[in-house]
Amino acid sequence: MIEIRNLRKWLGGSAVLAGVDLTVREGETAVVIGGSGAGKSVLLKHIVGLLKPDEGEVWVDGERVADLDRQGLARLRGKIGYVFQGSALFDSMTVAENIAMGCIGPDGRPAVGRPAPEEIARCLRIVNLDPSVMHLMPAELSGGMRKRVGIARAVACPRRYLLYDEPTTGLDPMTADVINRLIVDLDDRLGVTSVVVTHDMKTAFAVGDWIALLHEGTIRWSGSAEEMSHAEDPIVRGFLEGRADLLAV
Ligand SMILES: Nc1ncnc2c1ncn2[C@@H]1O[C@H](COP(=O)(O)OP(=O)(O)OP(=O)(O)O)[C@@H](O)[C@H]1O
């Protein structure tokens, strides 16, 4: 379970997170939507301890992230697969080497070196890519393939949690749909607890057990996709309808 209580974070002179409360129960897929700059990536970084709260608490798997020492953080990160915004592949490494970077050993170091090709092939098959792409460089991949390799890296080790930062941004609608289905399929197959942050409403509806709207530093609204489609909150409607005039309320 992931529990975020009254999380506050100031960055660049402003309160990016101004008291966020969010609880994601085991096995759920939660979606956090919010505009560009709303603090979605900042929120995810707190879950893995890449950022520390100024106030409030983040609990993962019964542990308060701020209490963890180096080893504790490495152990925590071993349980969490992180699909970074924009895939964040290493351009000078092959697909296989990128995927191998996804496994953090107990010493907190990535398992670089020469991973068994069968292992890499298994990871690629999980995301429906042909194992032959393991020899390619990221520059040789399409946007959708890059996203899949980013996901393959996140699931290279057994995980309890998966965090997805904008998994479909920049993809055409068909490829985005393929990625949405992959997320749902993976969450079912691997039985993980997931948090997806996105401003893509199609992704939110396709993958979320429930959806929360991050707006002006707090969770403005949360509920099921069904509840969201009938919500009267003007900010929620602005998001659903892509209307900036409603967001200005
Ligand atoms: N390390 C940092 N130092 C200063 N400001 C930061 C830092 N990281 C993020 N910010 C600021 O915090 C705000 C939220 O950033 P964040 O990256 O979380 O937005 P986001 O919701 O993920 O946006 P996008 O949808 O564009 O990815 C932005 O105004 C950003 O400039």
Ligand SMILES: [Mg+2]
């Ligand atoms: Mg972001």
